[in-house]
Amino acid sequence: MRVLYLLVLFVFEDAQAQQNLLSDQELFDQIKVEGTSLGDIMTTYGDLDQLISFLGDSLIEKQDNSAPHPSKFIFNSEISMGFEDEESSGEYDLSWISIRSNLISLSIKGVVLKLGSPKSDLKNYKYNIDASSFVFTDADTGSVSLFFHIGKDERIKEIKFVSEN
Numbered sequence: 761m762r763v764l765y766l767l768v769l770f771v772f773e774d775a776q777a778q779q780n781l782l783s784d785q786e787l788f789d790q791i792k793v794e795g796t797s798l799g800d801i802m803t804t805y806g807d808l809d810q811l812i813s814f815l816g817d818s819l820i821e822k823q824d825n826s827a828p829h830p831s832k833f834i835f836n837s838e839i840s841m842g843f844e845d846e847e848s849s850g851e852y853d854l855s856w857i858s859i860r861s862n863l864i865s866l867s868i869k870g871v872v873l874k875l876g877s878p879k880s881d882l883k884n885y886k887y888n889i890d891a892s893s894f895v896f897t898d899a900d901t902g903s904v905s906l907f908f909h910i911g912k913d914e915r916i917k918e919i920k921f922v923s924e925n
Contacts, residue, residue, distance in 0.1 A: 780885045781899035791896075791906060791921075792867045793839070793857065798921070806832050806843030806852030815839065831855075838864045859919035866919055868896060868906065879914045 782791075788799030796814040804810040808821045811834055818836040825831075830845040832852055838861035843852035859866060862875040873881055882894045891909075898904040903924040911917035 779888070780894065780896045782896050783899055786869060787898055787904060790867075790869055793859075794864060795867075801841075801857070802854045806834065806841075806854070808834060811841070835860075837861060854923055856923065857921040873908065873916060873919065875916055875919060877916045879910045879916070881916075882908060 788802070789797050791798040793801060794815055801811070801814065804814075808819060812819050816836070818838075819834050820836060822833045822835075823830070824833065827844075830848060830852075832843050834841045834843070838859075840858045840860060842855040842857075844855050845852045859875060865872050865874050867873065871881055879887075885894050885896075887893075887910075888895055891907075893910060894908040896906040905922050907918070907920045907922070908916050909918035909920075
């Protein structure tokens with residue numbers, strides 16, 4: 761039993777050691793997509809007009825009512841976002857953001873990053889070797905994460921934000 765406890769403790773601590781924990785203020789105010797804070801994007805509740813004012817008029821909205829919860833996807837060739845209305849209240853919560861082009865910048869803690877940015881731009885943060893990524897996670901609940909996947913060329917190949925509502 762003691763060996764099992766130590767193994768579980770080691771695995772948990774190892775997983776924690778490979779994440780960069782963010783306070784609420786760092787998460788909602790200091791993560792910015794094209795200069796717009798994540799908090800501002802979240803409080804649009806998927807309203808296309810508000811998102812257009814932040815990210816440009818080329819955004820398109822697609823509704824999906826076939827999923828377990830009403831969903832909407834807002835996207836263009838550079839960025840895509842998913843919103844879900846789990847309570848059928850008309851307010852859609854942000855589920856994910858995927859950066860699809862190096863024309864979109866995302867900043868975290870003052871570091872501006874794009875697809876193709878060098879891994880060294882994140883040298884001050886913990887790197888998850890197993891996942892070939894930098895992972896920034898909500899320190900309070902662990903339900904919100906931002907991933908920077910690094911390719912074999914040592915450059916950012918994917919930027920994805922995920923929220924488990």
